[in-house]
Amino acid sequence: MKVRDYDAELKALGDKAKALKAKKVQQLGELVAATGADALDLNVLTGALLSAVQESATPEKLEAWRSEGAAFFQQRGKKPRA
Structure with missing residues (x-):
């Protein structure tokens, strides 16, 4: 039976959540620029x-x-x- 490394799994999930949040922030910035709202x-x-x-x-x-x-x-x- 293989022992699960819960700490490593939690860290991996946390890293994935951070990456998804960073991508969302980047996409929102791109959206603001694409609509021309960055001129406001x-x-x-x-x-x-x-x-x-x-x-x-x-x-x-x-x-x-x-x-x-x-x-x-x-x-x-x-x-x-x-």
């Missing part, structure tokens, strides 16, 4: 994001944003790459 003042961008996550965002508004986001990515996929 940091406080304006923060306010816009806070507004988007407020409880006052209705399901209809969230669906409209989802549709706009999907259209953005579909349009970007059709552009010729330089």
Whole structure:
């Protein structure tokens, strides 16, 4: 019977979680740049994001944003790459 090294497994899972979080942060930065939002003042961008996550965002508004986001990515996929 092989003995499991729980400490090593926990460390590996922790390392994987850190890598996934780093990738998510990188992708969010790329998203901000791709949408042109990186040209906004940091406080304006923060306010816009806070507004988007407020409880006052209705399901209809969230669906409209989802549709706009999907259209953005579909349009970007059709552009010729330089």
